Amino acid sequence: MTSPPIQWYPGHIAKAERQLAEQLKKVDVVLEVRDARIPLATQHPQVSQWIGNKGRVLVLNRVDMIPPAVHQAWIHWFREQGEEPYFTNSNQGQGVPAVAKAVQAIGEQINQRRRDRGMLPRPVRAVVIGFPNVGKSALINRLLNRRVVESARRPGVTRQLRWVRISDQIELLDAPGVLPSKLTDQTAALKLAICDDIGEAAYDTQRVAAAFVDLLKQVAPRLTGVEVLATLDQRYGLDPTDLTGESYIAVLAEQKYRGDSERTARQILNDFRKGILGAIALELPPS
Structure with a gap:
């Protein structure tokens, strides 16, 4: 069956990249959210380049939608790659406290470095990024314990940048960062479309x-x-x-x-x- 390649609103890419760059300039910690059903297809190839040397917490959402044995296999695999994955079901709140703890731990390290340089500690600023529909807004709402973010089904719904205090130590940007993507990998694009992690794409x-x-x-x-x-x-x-x-x-x-x-x-x-x-x-x- 031949049909045009799957593309996710290419017209918005430049704008989305600018917005993301603006958000990332202002943060210390990035929570990268992926879909536990397709952890590799929801990894954007440019993430590490965008994040640079900022702290990063890897969140795999929708753990309830994969078999427990696969969940365990992924934990093992990510640890072998030197990563600590945090599996969540953001809609139910499962796994979210561990994510908050991980952000806090990075924040403590950052503030220790500030103290060592004779600077005052300050709340650590975090942002949640990922493809459309992977559960970023639900995660933000769980971290804040209230419904602040519109869970919009369409990509690119970013309002004014607004910081919300989670605790004395953490401030969270309440607008999730959408990863711009030209979807050069069509195998990954098909998986994104199957899981509906692609926004309203023409497919x-x-x-x-x-x-x-x-x-x-x-x-x-x-x-x-x-x-x-x-x-x-x-x-x-x-x-x-x-x-x-x-x-x-x-x-x-x-x-x-x-x-x-x-x-x-x-x-x-x-x-x-x-x-x-x-x-x-x-x-x-x-x-």
């Missing part, structure tokens, strides 16, 4: 749903104890084992949705995004 729903089915077949053999393909069979009455993703959508459309492939594709993607198909990871740690 082909049927192509994305077909890619989702194909991807499930790739990860299924490595997901021990999770019968992903059986889940599709139970939910839709059609076993994907011998079909390509594209054929699966077409056959299912004929069987259940009066030949409407678009409706079929939307149904499958929505079921996945709402967790109706169960806890499914679309990426596993590189072996």
